[in-house]
Amino acid sequence: xxEVAVQRAGDRRHLRYGWLDSRHSMPVAGNFDPAxxxxxxxVVNNEDIVDAGEGFDSHQHRDAEIVTWVLSGSLVHQDxxxxxxxxxxxxxxxxxxxxxxxHSERNDRVRADGSRVAEPVHLVQMWVxxxxxxxxxxxxxxxxxxxxxxxxxxxxxxxxxxxxHDTAIGLxxxxxxxxxxxxxxxxxxxxxxxxxxxxxxxxxAVDVEGVGLVSHGDSIxxxxxxxxxxxxxxxxxxLIWEMHAELGSRQRx
Numbered sequence: 001x002x003e004v005a006v007q008r009a010g011d012r013r014h015l016r017y018g019w020l021d022s023r024h025s026m027p028v029a030g031n032f033d034p035a036x037x038x039x040x041x042x043v044v045n046n047e048d049i050v051d052a053g054e055g056f057d058s059h060q061h062r063d064a065e066i067v068t069w070v071l072s073g074s075l076v077h078q079d080x081x082x083x084x085x086x087x088x089x090x091x092x093x094x095x096x097x098x099x100x101x102x103h104s105e106r107n108d109r110v111r112a113d114g115s116r117v118a119e120p121v122h123l124v125q126m127w128v129x130x131x132x133x134x135x136x137x138x139x140x141x142x143x144x145x146x147x148x149x150x151x152x153x154x155x156x157x158x159x160x161x162x163x164x165h166d167t168a169i170g171l172x173x174x175x176x177x178x179x180x181x182x183x184x185x186x187x188x189x190x191x192x193x194x195x196x197x198x199x200x201x202x203x204x205a206v207d208v209e210g211v212g213l214v215s216h217g218d219s220i221x222x223x224x225x226x227x228x229x230x231x232x233x234x235x236x237x238x239l240i241w242e243m244h245a246e247l248g249s250r251q252r253x
Contacts, residue, residue, distance in 0.1 A: 002225040004210065009217025012047075019054035023047045025200065025219050039221045040196025040243035041176045044127035047202070047217065050075070052117045055106030061097035063133045065171050066125065067157050067178055068093045068105075069239060071202055073121030079103035083139035087123075090145030092156045094169045096130065098137035124202055124239060129247065130172040131159070140169045148182040153189040153240070156180045160242070175245035183232035193226030196243040204236030 013024040025045035026037040037043075043064075055076075068075065074088040079095065080102040087093045095103065107121040147154045157169040158177030171177070181189045183206070191197060191208075198221055199208070205215040209228040214220060230238065 001223075003221075003223040004225060005221045005223075006211060006214065007219045007221065009215065012217065019051040021049040023217065038247050039198055040241065040246050041128040041173065042126060042196075042198050042241050042243065043129070043247070044125065045198065045200055045219065046125045048123050048125065050105075050107045050121050050123075052107055052120060055108075056104060057106075058102045058104045060100060060102050061095075062100040063130060064097045064127045065130055065157075065173055065176075066095045066097060066127050067169075067171075068095075069124045069126070069156070069180070069202070071122040071124065071237065073107060073117075073119050073123075075121050075123055076106050076108045077103060077139075079137075079139065081137050081139065085139075085141050087141070090143060090148060092142045092144055092169050094140045094157050094171065096135065096138045096172050098130070098135040099133075101137040124200065126178065126239070126241070128171065128173050128176045128241075128243075131174055132172070135172060142169045144180075148180060151181070151183055151187045153179045153181045153192075156239075160244070175243060177242045179240040179242065181230075181236075181238050181240070183236045183238070185232055185234055188229055188231040189238075191222070191226050191228045191230055191240060192242040194222075194242045194244055195224060196241075196246060197222035197226050198241040198243070199230070200239045202237045202239055204232060204234045206236050206238060207231045207233055 015022045155168040156178045159171035159173045160177040
């Protein structure tokens, strides 16, 4: 049966740790099992604001495909496999944690060119499971700013077979794909039709066919439906997951 559920920004779990302002569409901190609150294959959808000079020191992940999307500022990534990079708006990043990887994510106070950073970094981080556990960790970045500025729905990261030849970051999950759109007022895109979908308004506001107005921080969970037209009512940025499976018992352990 088709179902559309809207989660408003104010209903998200809100955590404040001094330098970190974090809002979770799915509970992932405290006594929660992330898989129990997943939608389709999406187990994490966190919106974080990190103060300058602060961040997450080295910590471990495993068996997760982690996509980071920066809205403003920049985030410095380093991991135990020797990967490093600076993630900024319009640069997609994916880390496959695989059998286990340590990484840090920081809003460094000083840039590589010596200039000082005063502004926070604002980002969205999303997790889906891999098809196989215990795989080799990997890392990938891809600039897609030009495609986003065209006002179309852009494939950001995907393991879906039909996206194999698209310019996108690869996901080690053949049932999931992430799209993004950066829209001016009146610009519109169509939500992909899939068994499970998740629309997150990362910036601005949009009018969604059959739903109405959804604004920054709101999300829509779609089950057994898609094809709705989404139209920006102001400058907006949206992140849309297309998922053709849901978590199985193995991922729910």
